Amino acid sequence: MLEVALSFVVILVVFLVLPLIIGQTEHKVMAHMQSRLGPMYAGRFHGWAQLIADGVKFAQKEDIVPAAADRRVFMIAPAVALIPYLVVLIVIPIDRDRVAVDLDLGLFFVLAVMGIGVLGSIMAGWASGNKYSVLGGMRSAAQLMSYELPLVLAASSVAMAAGTLSLPGIVEAWQWWWLPWQAIGAVVFFLAGLAELRRPPFDMPIAESEIIMGPMTEYTGMRFALFMLSEYAGIVVLSFLTTVLFLGGWHGPFLPGWLWTLLKVFLLAFVVIWFRVTYPRLREDQLQRLAWAVLVPLSLAQLALTGVVKVLT
Amino acid sequence: MARIPGVGLAKGLSITLRHMLRKSVTQQYPEVKPDLPPRSRGVIALVEENCTSCMLCARECPDWCIYIDSHKETIPAPEGGRPRQRNVLDRFAIDFALCMYCGICIEVCPFDALFWSPEFEYAEGDIRNLLYEKDNLASWAQTVPPPPAHDPGAERPKELTAAPKRPARTPAAQRPRAGTPAAEAPSAATGGSAEEPASGTSETGPAAPPSSTPGGRPRRPMSNVRGIRPPGALPATPQSGDSAEQPGPDDTGTETPSSTGQQRPDELSTASGEPQPKPEPEEQTSAASHRRRRMTDPRSIRPPGRLGPDEPKESEEDS
Numbered sequence: 170m171l172e173v174a175l176s177f178v179v180i181l182v183v184f185l186v187l188p189l190i191i192g193q194t195e196h197k198v199m200a201h202m203q204s205r206l207g208p209m210y211a212g213r214f215h216g217w218a219q220l221i222a223d224g225v226k227f228a229q230k231e232d233i234v235p236a237a238a239d240r241r242v243f244m245i246a247p248a249v250a251l252i253p254y255l256v257v258l259i260v261i262p263i264d265r266d267r268v269a270v271d272l273d274l275g276l277f278f279v280l281a282v283m284g285i286g287v288l289g290s291i292m293a294g295w296a297s298g299n300k301y302s303v304l305g306g307m308r309s310a311a312q313l314m315s316y317e318l319p320l321v322l323a324a325s326s327v328a329m330a331a332g333t334l335s336l337p338g339i340v341e342a343w344q345w346w347w348l349p350w351q352a353i354g355a356v357v358f359f360l361a362g363l364a365e366l367r368r369p370p371f372d373m374p375i376a377e378s379e380i381i382m383g384p385m386t387e388y389t390g391m392r393f394a395l396f397m398l399s400e401y402a403g404i405v406v407l408s409f410l411t412t413v414l415f416l417g418g419w420h421g422p423f424l425p426g427w428l429w430t431l432l433k434v435f436l437l438a439f440v441v442i443w444f445r446v447t448y449p450r451l452r453e454d455q456l457q458r459l460a461w462a463v464l465v466p467l468s469l470a471q472l473a474l475t476g477v478v479k480v481l482t
Numbered sequence: 483m484a485r486i487p488g489v490g491l492a493k494g495l496s497i498t499l500r501h502m503l504r505k506s507v508t509q510q511y512p513e514v515k516p517d518l519p520p521r522s523r524g525v526i527a528l529v530e531e532n533c534t535s536c537m538l539c540a541r542e543c544p545d546w547c548i549y550i551d552s553h554k555e556t557i558p559a560p561e562g563g564r565p566r567q568r569n570v571l572d573r574f575a576i577d578f579a580l581c582m583y584c585g586i587c588i589e590v591c592p593f594d595a596l597f598w599s600p601e602f603e604y605a606e607g608d609i610r611n612l613l614y615e616k617d618n619l620a621s622w623a624q625t626v627p628p629p630p631a632h633d634p635g636a637e638r639p640k641e642l643t644a645a646p647k648r649p650a651r652t653p654a655a656q657r658p659r660a661g662t663p664a665a666e667a668p669s670a671a672t673g674g675s676a677e678e679p680a681s682g683t684s685e686t687g688p689a690a691p692p693s694s695t696p697g698g699r700p701r702r703p704m705s706n707v708r709g710i711r712p713p714g715a716l717p718a719t720p721q722s723g724d725s726a727e728q729p730g731p732d733d734t735g736t737e738t739p740s741s742t743g744q745q746r747p748d749e750l751s752t753a754s755g756e757p758q759p760k761p762e763p764e765e766q767t768s769a770a771s772h773r774r775r776r777m778t779d780p781r782s783i784r785p786p787g788r789l790g791p792d793e794p795k796e797s798e799e800d801s
Contacts, residue, residue: 202502203501204508443498443499447495
């Protein structure tokens with residue numbers, strides 16, 4: 170019992186710290202990719218405390234609820250967006266036998282709970298009483314509909330290969346040659362996950378230049394900060410999941426297992442940032458076409474491939 | 483269209499990655515001062531001694547942001563001459579809240595009293611404090627950089643190409659008889675190359691420091707001299723004075739009778755840089771640029787008409 174409580178505390182700390190580290194990395198990486206320096210002053214050394222300063226700023230701001238808003242829904246929406254990612258972390262293994270709760274249905278649980286996160290932005294969009302927010306919320310819903318399918322198909326391919334839905338079980342069964350075998354599934358899973366997070370190549374729902382942050386238009390202060398935190402927590406969770414499902418989690422030479430997991434997570438987070446800097450936003454129709462005409466067929470092909478190899482071996 | 487799907491995407495990724503590994507171009511401004519080119523339009527500096535309050539700048543200013551107040555002083559007649567009037571500058575102010583940095587005032591100033599300075603850190607908390615009076619404007623004159631050298635194959639500056647008329651006129655007046663041939667020789671020798679202005683400045687360099695050091699004192703006399711002999715009076719001097727020296731004593735005598743003896747040498751020495759330029763324009767430009775390099779110098783730029791007292795000096799230099 171004590172052990173479970175302790176692991177929950179660790180998870181909470183990880184959940185609060187990793188998004189900050191990734192956010193800071195995004196500041197600096199994005200700046201240097203654009204030949205800038207990024208934050209340089211907060212905390213004296215290369216602006217390492219920039220996000221802490223941002224947090225202080227957010228905490229000081231007034232919490233405004235628009236008169237036309239659906240008050241209660243408006244206020245709980247950020248929590249709905251944020252908490253699923255915290256819950257998902259519970260079942261993700263960091264090292265061999267290092268998992269808070271070893272669920273037999275781990276993968277199913279993860280996919281189900283991650284789907285709830287999107288509800289937060291739909292709620293926020295509807296409850297704000299703002300046409301831009303409604304547009305953004307509807308786009309979120311459309312994006313969730315179309316990208317959940319390839320995400321689940323790609324994940325089920327791994328589950329087929331491993332013969333289990335338990336995340337530690339999947340990592341345990343992982344072999345190095347799964348990398349080429351599941352490569353298509355990995356790419357599809359990662360892209361679909363990005364789209365579900367509404368990260369920049371797929372950030373049509375929040376598109377600040379046309380619908381002004383979409384569902385977040387009316388949010389200020391801490392509630393807005395919670396939305397931002399959920400975005401970065403989403404990156405952490407997506408990177409963890411891709412690592413665990415496709416990159417073999419703690420498997421790796423020389424280094425201890427948990428370090429391998431973290432290394433792979435940071436590598437994937439870097440790729441997320443890299444995509445954000447490099448690619449312009451997809452139009453709404455391009456977004457849908459990519460999901461239905463590219464990712465779904467690819468994931469089906471991956472499923473077929475997995476089945477054929479599974480039967481042959 | 484790329485043959486292999488995704489080539490364009492990969493190219494985009496490689497570009498951003500390469501930019502990340504390259505050094506970023508940001509200059510951290512308060513710590514690292516920007517390296518501004520010499521012709522940057524930062525602020526307008528005033529060389530008060532050169533200003534005749536002719537009002538040209540104020541009238542040409544599209545924003546009407548230059549305020550000039552002046553009054554006329556009558557200078558008692560030298561000996562037997564009629565009393566002259568000169569303008570004394572009371573106030574010269576530029577409202578940088580209105581100024582649009584077009585630079586027309588600087589271009590239009592006939593006496594080199596206004597200069598661009600690249601100084602730009604004069605932000606104020608109150609818009610009314612952006613009205614800078616002449617002492618502020620004069621303090622910026624210290625920051626005016628030397629003008630950049632001409633490009634190697636560039637067209638020759640207007641001052642040089644327009645010049646040949648001048649010497650033609652001066653011999654007629656029989657002024658620089660001794661000076662002209664001697665002065666022409668160096669100019670002809672140095673004439674073609676772009677380096678030559680630099681060499682010219684270096685030559686005048688040794689001559690100038692003495693002028694500048696006493697220049698602290700003679701500044702006032704200089705302004706007086708200018709007041710006495712406005713550019714329009716130039717043709718008059720050759721007529722009145724057979725010898726070149728005559729105007730010199732006149733000037734000093736009229737202005738400050740008491741200190742005549744002391745100041746005259748100074749004046750002559752400051753003038754020493756200039757006499758050569760007169761007959762030959764090439765040196766004049768070089769001398770002027772040299773002036774600008776050290777900041778006290780803009781003040782010693784004379785209006786074009788001023789010739790007289792320098793001549794003896796010039797001969798000295800030649801010898």
